Amino acid sequence: MNDVVVAVCAVLLLTGAVLAVVRAERGPSILDxxxxxxxxxxxxxAGGALYASLERRTDIVPVLVVLSLVGFVGSVTVARFASIEPAGEGRVRTREEIAAEEAERRRLExxxxxxxRRDRGEVR
Incomplete structure (x- = not known):
């Protein structure tokens, strides 16, 4: 029974990690x-805690605490910089958006x- 619980937890953690990596890759903003x-x-x-509980090791707990503190400090730092950033500045544009902006720039040139004057919107 213990092996089944550990296997289910590992599969759930792996699924969550894969979905989070996909979200990190797609973005679109730095906060996402x-x-x-x-x-x-x-x-x-959580995987480290699962391993520590399975192997009955308490020496891993300080490592988990340090990892959680590093994550907290990193998130707060990014949130601080994102809050003072102008709107849209930290957003990563898609290829389609870049191509559309480039086409608009060329059209205006x-x-x-x-x-x-009609193409530039300066009709009188």
Whole structure:
């Protein structure tokens, strides 16, 4: 019975870690990535606690406490920097957004070279 519980817990932790890594990869904002990586760290701590309880080892507990403190300090630091950052500045743009911005910039440059005021939105 004990092996079944440990196996179920390990599968749940692994599933959560995979989903959190996917969230960290997709973003789109720095805060999304921070929360996802904080979840990964929490899952690592839970995995360490699962191992410590399975092997009846108490010497791992200080390591888990230090990991939790590092995670807390890291999250608070990122949140502090994100709070003073201008809106949209820390956002990672997708390839489609970059391509659309580049196409708009080129369109405006071409309109500027032709002297076409309608394309730039300067119709009188």
């Amino acid at each position: 990535r921070t929360v996802a990586l904080d979840i990964v760290l929490t899952i690592m701590i 071409e309109a500027d070279t032709r002297g076409d």
